[in-house]
Amino acid sequence: MQARREIRTRPEQREGDDVSTAFAAETPLGSARWSPEAEIGMRVEDIWDSLDQPQLSRSDKLNSCFDAIPVSSFPQTFGSQLVDIPSDATLAEAVDILSRNRINGAPVRNMEAPEDASWIDRYIGIVEFAGIAVWLLHQSEASAAALGADELAAKLGTVTLDGGPGSAKEHKAAPLSEAEGAVAEAFGSLPSSELFRKTKVKDISGSFRWAPFLALQSSDTFLTMLLLLSKYRMKSLPVVDIGEGTISNIITQAAVVHMLSECVGLSWFEDWGTKKLSELGLPIMKTSRLVKVREDESALKAFRHMRKRGVGGVPVVDGADKPVGSIMIKDVKHLLTASESDRDYRTLTAKEFIANARQSSGEKQMSIITCTRGDTVKDIILRLDAEKRQRVYVVDEEGNLDGLITLRDIIAKLVYEPPGYFGDFFNGVIPMPQNSRV
Numbered sequence: 377m378q379a380r381r382e383i384r385t386r387p388e389q390r391e392g393d394d395v396s397t398a399f400a401a402e403t404p405l406g407s408a409r410w411s412p413e414a415e416i417g418m419r420v421e422d423i424w425d426s427l428d429q430p431q432l433s434r435s436d437k438l439n440s441c442f443d444a445i446p447v448s449s450f451p452q453t454f455g456s457q458l459v460d461i462p463s464d465a466t467l468a469e470a471v472d473i474l475s476r477n478r479i480n481g482a483p484v485r486n487m488e489a490p491e492d493a494s495w496i497d498r499y500i501g502i503v504e505f506a507g508i509a510v511w512l513l514h515q516s517e518a519s520a521a522a523l524g525a526d527e528l529a530a531k532l533g534t535v536t537l538d539g540g541p542g543s544a545k546e547h548k549a550a551p552l553s554e555a556e557g558a559v560a561e562a563f564g565s566l567p568s569s570e571l572f573r574k575t576k577v578k579d580i581s582g583s584f585r586w587a588p589f590l591a592l593q594s595s596d597t598f599l600t601m602l603l604l605l606s607k608y609r610m611k612s613l614p615v616v617d618i619g620e621g622t623i624s625n626i627i628t629q630a631a632v633v634h635m636l637s638e639c640v641g642l643s644w645f646e647d648w649g650t651k652k653l654s655e656l657g658l659p660i661m662k663t664s665r666l667v668k669v670r671e672d673e674s675a676l677k678a679f680r681h682m683r684k685r686g687v688g689g690v691p692v693v694d695g696a697d698k699p700v701g702s703i704m705i706k707d708v709k710h711l712l713t714a715s716e717s718d719r720d721y722r723t724l725t726a727k728e729f730i731a732n733a734r735q736s737s738g739e740k741q742m743s744i745i746t747c748t749r750g751d752t753v754k755d756i757i758l759r760l761d762a763e764k765r766q767r768v769y770v771v772d773e774e775g776n777l778d779g780l781i782t783l784r785d786i787i788a789k790l791v792y793e794p795p796g797y798f799g800d801f802f803n804g805v806i807p808m809p810q811n812s813r814v
Contacts, residue, residue, distance in 0.1 A: 412451035417639030419445060424644040434647060439599060439791050441644065447601050447615055448594035453631045458623055460485045463500055463578040467508055468567075470577050471712050480505050480706045483589070483614060483623060484577055495591065495616045495623070502589050502612065503577050506688065509708035511580050512566050513683045567712050591616045594624065599791055605629050606788035608802065629783040630766065636790075637761040640754060648790065649754035656753060656789045659770045659779030666777060668693050671700055675711075675729035678703045691744060691769055691777060692726045698775050701730045702744045704766065710736065746771045749778070753789070756781060 423441040481504030615625040639645040692701035710733040730742045770779035
């Protein structure tokens with residue numbers, strides 16, 4: 377079936393109307409503010425209205441809508457110039473670039489590639505705070521495991537484990553085991569170590585998920601993009617210009633959720649977005665699978681949990697097991713950029729880490745946002761977009777943790793993968809490099 381292709385952009389001015397009045401009648405929620413994301417929403421609306429076959433389900437119609445729009449229509453997510461990281465930059469330099477630009481990841485430019493190289497040779501991957509954190513944690517654990525008993529005792533210094541004078545019990549942090557203490561000591565020394573300051577980004581390319589990365593072309597559709605960001609667990613997707621060998625855009629899960637927030641008020645969005653979480657089968661992750669840390673436990677323990685369990689964040693709970701904060705894998709930047717005096721990871725609690733990070737960054741990050749199963753998808757989208765978060769925790773009537781919803785979970789409920797859509801490209805699995813630790 378052929379969808380109607382006359383697409384509304386900026387609405388035509390009616391006789392007797394000023395521009396703002398004319399546009400307010402067409403934009404979501406009657407807003408007088410135009411945005412490129414809202415324009416995409418209206419483009420979906422036009423196609424949605426043309427699909428009047430009663431046999432089509434809501435999911436079928438949404439799939440048809442998003443399969444008719446090319447990713448070249450997605451709004452630019454970065455400024456006038458793409459931030460990338462030279463392959464010969466050190467990990468310390470990469471952390472500095474990501475921190476200064478307030479981004480979680482960036483493409484790695486191959487400094488050995490010729491000027492006329494194709495995109496597949498011009499880049500070697502995407503480096504993220506998460507990848508650097510996981511690599512450093514692995515190095516810390518390997519270093520700790522290599523320490524002998526005498527050297528371990530010397531490394532731990534006055535932090536003994538028998539409850540005597542100078543023991544870890546004198547601190548607010550819960551006591552560490554010998555292994556945990558050694559990892560904390562090793563991790564604390566890494567930001568000022570030769571390893572951190574001399575290891576090149578290209579040296580950890582084995583942890584990159586793709587070589588160089590899974591990219592979209594401008595002719596690919598929104599449906600392809602949404603499936604890759606949800607079912608196939610991509611956090612970001614570069615859009616490449618094949619002819620120029622350059623990246624023209626980078627589409628992230630957060631950018632998609634922001635687009636959805638701009639579509640509130642449109643009939644296709646309201647038909648889907650007003651459903652309660654429970655009606656759409658959310659949350660996907662149940663309470664039994666949630667990894668959490670107590671606020672008096674070591675902050676480093678939160679990051680080690682994330683590495684071992686392959687999750688992007690953990691909730692922080694108080695003594696009553698109520699959620700009071702959230703630590704994400706990207707928050708490792710606060711550990712890596714902390715002053716020497718703030719690097720005693722043997723005693724730094726999760727609560728103290730959150731307080732220190734807020735104070736140093738001036739951000740509200742790491743406070744926890746919650747919802748209930750009775751909230752709607754629209755409620756969650758607006759909350760996540762306003763707070764610039766990647767996850768929301770579901771709580772029950774008593775305020776106890778009852779599940780988790782991520783940006784990926786929301787996108788996954790918007791579309792589905794038609795049979796044979798990707799052919800045998802994925803072959804039913806989510807590929808990971810053999811030596812990946814991310």
